[in-house]
Amino acid sequence: MLEFKNISVTKNKKAILQNVSFSVRPHTITAIIGKNGSGKSTLISCLTGESKYKGTVFFSDEDISLLSLKQRSRLVSLLPQNLPAAPVTVEALAEMGRNPYTDIGKRLSEKDRQQIEKAIESAGITDIRRKRLTEISGGERQKAYIAMVLSQNTRVIALDEPTTYMDVQVEKAFMSLVRELKEKHKKTLLVVMHDLSAAAEIADNILLLDEGKVKKFGETEAVIESGAIEETFGVARYECELGGEKRIIFR
Amino acid sequence: MTRKIKMKSAYGKIGLVLILLFLSLLSLRFGSAEMTDTQFLGGLFNRQGFETERIILLTLRLPRILAAITAGAGLSVSGVILQSVTGNELASPNIIGVNAGAGFFMVLMLFFAPNTVYLRPLAAFAGAFLTTLLILFTASKGQFSKTTVILCGVGITAVLNAGISFLTYLNPDVLADYSFFSVGGVAGTEIKELILPAFAVAFCVIISLVLSGKIDILCLGDSLANSLGVNVKLLRVVCLAVAGLSAASAVSFAGLLGFVGLVVPHIARKITDGSVSEMLKVSVLSGGILVVTADLMGRTLFAPSEIPVGVIMSFVGAPFLLYIVIRRNKNA
Numbered sequence: 001m002l003e004f005k006n007i008s009v010t011k012n013k014k015a016i017l018q019n020v021s022f023s024v025r026p027h028t029i030t031a032i033i034g035k036n037g038s039g040k041s042t043l044i045s046c047l048t049g050e051s052k053y054k055g056t057v058f059f060s061d062e063d064i065s066l067l068s069l070k071q072r073s074r075l076v077s078l079l080p081q082n083l084p085a086a087p088v089t090v091e092a093l094a095e096m097g098r099n100p101y102t103d104i105g106k107r108l109s110e111k112d113r114q115q116i117e118k119a120i121e122s123a124g125i126t127d128i129r130r131k132r133l134t135e136i137s138g139g140e141r142q143k144a145y146i147a148m149v150l151s152q153n154t155r156v157i158a159l160d161e162p163t164t165y166m167d168v169q170v171e172k173a174f175m176s177l178v179r180e181l182k183e184k185h186k187k188t189l190l191v192v193m194h195d196l197s198a199a200a201e202i203a204d205n206i207l208l209l210d211e212g213k214v215k216k217f218g219e220t221e222a223v224i225e226s227g228a229i230e231e232t233f234g235v236a237r238y239e240c241e242l243g244g245e246k247r248i249i250f251r
Numbered sequence: 252m253t254r255k256i257k258m259k260s261a262y263g264k265i266g267l268v269l270i271l272l273f274l275s276l277l278s279l280r281f282g283s284a285e286m287t288d289t290q291f292l293g294g295l296f297n298r299q300g301f302e303t304e305r306i307i308l309l310t311l312r313l314p315r316i317l318a319a320i321t322a323g324a325g326l327s328v329s330g331v332i333l334q335s336v337t338g339n340e341l342a343s344p345n346i347i348g349v350n351a352g353a354g355f356f357m358v359l360m361l362f363f364a365p366n367t368v369y370l371r372p373l374a375a376f377a378g379a380f381l382t383t384l385l386i387l388f389t390a391s392k393g394q395f396s397k398t399t400v401i402l403c404g405v406g407i408t409a410v411l412n413a414g415i416s417f418l419t420y421l422n423p424d425v426l427a428d429y430s431f432f433s434v435g436g437v438a439g440t441e442i443k444e445l446i447l448p449a450f451a452v453a454f455c456v457i458i459s460l461v462l463s464g465k466i467d468i469l470c471l472g473d474s475l476a477n478s479l480g481v482n483v484k485l486l487r488v489v490c491l492a493v494a495g496l497s498a499a500s501a502v503s504f505a506g507l508l509g510f511v512g513l514v515v516p517h518i519a520r521k522i523t524d525g526s527v528s529e530m531l532k533v534s535v536l537s538g539g540i541l542v543v544t545a546d547l548m549g550r551t552l553f554a555p556s557e558i559p560v561g562v563i564m565s566f567v568g569a570p571f572l573l574y575i576v577i578r579r580n581k582n583a
Contacts (some may be wrong), residue, residue, distance in 0.1 A: 048478045073480030086470040087525040096468050100480035105461040132525065152479065 001025060002156060002188060006055035009042050015212055016042045017053070022207055022217045026155070029182050029189045031199035031220075034209035035232065040192045041081075043209070044158045047190065048078050059156070073100035077154040081161045083145045090136070090144040091129040094119050097151030119150035122185070123177075139170050146177055150185065157181060159191040163198075171195070175202055196233065196250035200224055208232060224248060260529060263522065267536035271320070274540060278316045278547045279308060283555045310441075317449070318440035318504060319546045319560065320539035323511055325452040325501030327538025330512030331519060331530050332459055332494040335466045336487055337397045343513035344379075344498035346404040347491055351411035352382025353502045357432050358418045361425040372444060375432070376503035382407065383495025387488055395484050396473065400491065435506035435561030437546055448500035455497035456535055459490070463528035466490060508561050510568030511538055517575050541568075 003023040009016045017039040024030050032040045045051040047064075049072050057064045059075060067075065077097075086093070097119065098112040108116070120129055123143045133141055142162075149157055159178065163171040175198055181187045193199040199206060199220075206223040208216040216228040223229065230237055235250045280291055284307055294304025326344060333342040344350065356378025360371055386403045393399040419426040459466070465486055468476045473483050498512060515538045516530065523529035545563040552558065 045474075048474070050474060050477055069477075069482055070480045073478060076478065078475060078478035080472070080474050082472075084470070084472055084475075087520070088467065088470065089524060092467065092524075092526060093471075096471070096479055099464070099468060102464070104465065158478075 001058075001060060002190075003058040004043075004046075004055070005058065007043070007046055007057065008054040009039070009046065009051055009212075011042075011051075017046075017212045019055070020209070020212075020214050021055075022214060024188060024190065024205065026188050027182060027186050028204040029178065029191060029202055030205040030207060031203035032190060032192045032207045032209065033194075033196060033199050033229070034215075037211075038209040039212040040209055041160050044078070044160045044190065044192055047076055047156070047158050048072075070100050073152070073154070075154055076156045076158060077149045077152040079145055079149060079157065079159045079162045081164045083141055083162070085133045085141060087132055087134055089130055089132050090125055090140075090147070091116075091120065093133065093144050094129075094147045094151045097148040097153075100152060115153060116151045119147045119153075122150055123147035138166060139173055142166075142170070142174050142177065146181070149181075154187075156188045156190070159189065161192045161194055163193075163195065171198075178202065196229060196235065197248065200248040200250070260523065264532060264536065267533065267540065271536055271540050271543065274543045274547065275316050275320070278319075278543055279312050281547065281551050282307070282312055283550055283557060314440050314442045314445065315437050315546065316543060317442070318437040318445055319542040321445060321449045321452055322437060322501040322505035322508060323515070323538030323540070323542035324456070324535040325448065325497045325538075326508060326511040327515035327519075327534035327541075328452065328456055328459060328531060329494040329498035329501075330516040331527065331534045332466065332490050332497075333512070334516050335527050335530075336469060336490045336494070337401060338470060338472075339397065339401065340517070341513070342401070343510075344494065344502075345408070345512075346401055347495055347498075348382035348386050348404055348408050348411065349379040349495060349498040349502055350507045351408040351415070352385075353379040353499065354429070354433060354507060355382075355411040355414050358415045358425055358429050361428050362418045362422055365425075365428075371432075372503040375506075376448075376499045379499030379502050380495050382411065383491065383499070387491055391484075391488070395487065400487070431559075432506045433561075434559045435508035435564070436549075436559035437505050437542070438550075438557060438559070440504050444504050448503055451500040452497055455493050455500075456531065458493050459531055460528055462486065462490065462493075463526070463531060466527045505542075506559075506561065508542070508564055510564050510572070511541060514568045514572050514575075515541060517572065521575070 001023060005021050007020040008018050020043065032043060034040050042051055046053045047057060064072060094116045098108055098116060101112060102108060120126055123146045125140065125143045125147055128136055128140055133144060163174055166174060178189060179202060182189055203220050206220050208223060208228055210232055215232060216223050216226055229250060238249045240247050240249060286304060290301060290304045293301030294308045297305060329344045334340055353375040356374040357371060360367065360374045386407050390400045390403040419429060465481050468479055468481050476483050515534050518537055519530040519533040523533050542560060545560045545567060549558040549560055549563045
């Protein structure tokens with residue numbers, strides 16, 4: 001169980017987050033939605049230790065602010081908005097995922113190697129493992145980063161609007177990878193999302209932030225039914241059937 | 252890395268070592284004083300009757316070659332670290348104030364204590380390294396991002412350059428000595444001047460090799476590096492200090508050698524897999540090769556006149572940089 005308790009963040013005398021409290025069950029996807037500037041990314045940065053905050057984040061009843069940087073990076077991994085096309089190979093990227101487990105100047109252990117191999121295989125990028133990130137397509141790059149996260153092997157994965165720079169097709173494929181992280185790899189995911197319809201489709205829970213406060217939090221259906229999303233974003237909700245499945249679309 | 256790639260990169264490095272040895276031998280053989288092969292071998296193997304040649308080889312040419320290798324290695328290592336840590340391919344020791352700092356202290360010495368020739372390398376070193384630390388300190392007052400470091404470097408460098416101009420304007424005699432230093436060269440370097448800088452450069456190479464795995468991760472950006480367990484700020488401070496130390500050591504005896512720290516990392520990036528540890532190893536060797544070559548050209552092309560390494564470096568280095576840039580744009 002991951003629990004945020006009274007999280008407040010102030011930057012340049014401006015309150016970014018105010019008393020944000022919610023908890024996340026293991027092996028679920030929680031979508032964090034809200035307008036620009038509502039504090040979504042800041043909330044993620046509290047989890048990864050990048051922002052200073054008041055309040056407590058508990059993981060299995062343990063205050064994660066007491067963890068060292070290394071311990072924290074064995075618990076929470078991050079996929080940011082922009083997945084950089086760094087001049088490293090896919091394989092080297094997956095190896096970087098093992099950094100939290102290797103000491104300075106030490107080589108990777110046999111166990112690290114196995115984890116990396118497993119991650120590359122799971123992400124389905126064995127054939128491009130020697131290519132640099134600069135030489136592969138956007139879709140392949142996502143998979144490379146998924147391999148990095150899998151090799152980091154954390155129980156919690158935070159995704160900060162990972163589909164911002166993706167086109168529709170690539171975004172769709174990425175969302176199914178995210179779902180796979182939950183279902184196949186049993187990860188707990190916190191995903192900052194701007195696409196409300198995608199959030200409705202993929203998330204188990206929705207956290208709706210408004211001006212740094214929790215406007216609504218709960219199971220996806222309950223949050224949708226409450227009408228809070230329409231109110232916050234000024235959108236309309238449509239229900240339709242696609243391939244026999246009920247879909248909710250916000251426009 | 253597969254065994255095949257590893258072998259390939261090992262052969263590459265052995266190749267570079269051989270090239271460096273070959274060029275060093277050429278440098279030893281040719282110079283402003285002409286020698287026959289017999290004289291050269293006689294001097295080299297300490298045969299009787301070749302004492303003059305031996306002195307030329309051991310006290311003039313050999314220290315010069317070692318100085319060129321040390322300077323090339325020191326500046327290149329510094330360049331690799333800086334470009335990796337700041338994520339900026341235009342970064343070179345200049346951006347952390349190495350040149351401006353060394354230059355300013357040198358001008359101070361020339362201005363206030365013109366007769367203390369033996370203290371000049373120390374002044375250059377202190378100026379370069381202290382300026383690096385000052386830039387780091389200033390940047391740490393801000394966000395300490397890559398941009399902050401670069402901007403602080405630009406600001407402080409500007410102040411120091413103004414100081415250099417001011418002092419040389421007040422006392423034009425200083426300008427002559429300073430311009431010799433600012434061009435950069437390894438002529439007349441003595442072995443004892445080289446010992447400390449060489450150790451410092453070796454120390455920097457080892458430290459940066461140990462840290463190379465972490466430095467690699469910085470290229471993913473600060474947020475990702477942090478989430479991968481890298482203490483970004485600490486690593487950046489250590490790396491920049493090491494880069495400053497390495498370049499300052501080179502500058503202390505070789506003057507303001509332009510382009511080495513900028514060009515060599517680019518070459519290394521082209522011929523390696525782009526990982527910091529590979530780039531470091533290749534840069535140490537190719538930095539040495541570049542400066543030894545430039546020095547060899549400088550003292551043979553227009554013999555008996557000598558052209559300082561710095562001048563040749565810019566003549567050769569700048570077009571080479573342009574070539575890399577144009578070729579990359581074509582590929583992109």
